[in-house]
Amino acid sequence: MIADESGRGGGPPTARGRRTRQQMVEAAAALMHARGIAATGVGDVLAATGTGKSQLYHHFSGKQGLVLAVIDHQLARVLAAQPRLAADTDGDVRAWADDLLAVHRGGDGPLSCPLGVLSGQVDDDPVLRGHQAAAFDRWREGLAHLVAVGRARGTVAAPDEPDELAGVLLAAVQGGLMLARLARDVRPLEIALDAALARLGVHGGSSPGAARAPADPV
Known part of the structure; x- marks a missing residue:
């Protein structure tokens, strides 16, 4: 945290x-x-x-302090919804993407990212902006760990640094979700994630799967 x-x-x-x-x-x-x-x-x-x-x-300390706590809270929700980013991850990046897509294929999806929706609202406050950036850094660290384990197990083929590849995944999630929300269709997120996984050298398209029980969005 x-x-x-x-x-x-x-x-x-x-x-x-x-x-x-x-x-x-x-x-x-x-x-x-x-x-x-x-x-x-x-x-x-x-x-x-x-x-x-x-x-x-x-x-x-005031509203600013409350917003800082909200950013922490939303980061915790995001990480809790992605258990494959935990320390004991199996490194299955494709399964991580499929888990994420399953959440957004539900009846109310695609859902907005609890953390991402705050990003454009903190630009004028350097303290909030820095805290928001640190939250995304923490998310990227989890993704980088997932990628590193995947590479060690031979499921990630790209030679780039795990942190750089984690940035590719994070950009795909945020951009894909924004477009999916606008279209009210999960397909833009599927396309973005498939492109990111191809960049990582993770092959095989996203599986449609059945919508699972409601969960926190990522």
């Missing part, structure tokens, strides 16, 4: 405080995902959680 820059070091010392903080972060994340960061005020979060301003400022 990237460093907490919310302005309140150490985290809440009590279980109740941790629950309150998490409730605020989850509510803010949902509102900012639906409305955008600029259109979500501190008052909206307080109203959604039934908490007071003093509680919010006990846990966060």
Whole structure:
């Protein structure tokens, strides 16, 4: 996880405080995902959680600190939805892509990326922009580990550095999802991922598969 820059070091010392903080972060994340960061005020979060301003400022330095926590929260959701990026990954990059596509083939898909939707909204704040960039760096690190293990096991043929190839995968996910959302069709994401996997030397097209149970989007 990237460093907490919310302005309140150490985290809440009590279980109740941790629950309150998490409730605020989850509510803010949902509102900012639906409305955008600029259109979500501190008052909206307080109203959604039934908490007071003093509680919010006990846990966060202000709205900027709350947004930093939302970025961390959305990164955690993204990584949790991609278990193949964990330390004990099997290095199967094709299976990672198929898992991702299965999420977006569901009845409500293609879904928007919880982390990606924030990117164009933080350009004017260097602190938020830096934190958002660090979140994507953490995602890319997980992908680079997946690629490195795949290469060691002979399923990734491209000779380039794993971090560079991870960037190819991440760009395919973000660009493919944007186009898929616009088209209301998962096919642009399939095309982008197939092109990225071909670049990695991972052969075989994406498998259509059955839509699985609803899961967090990536």
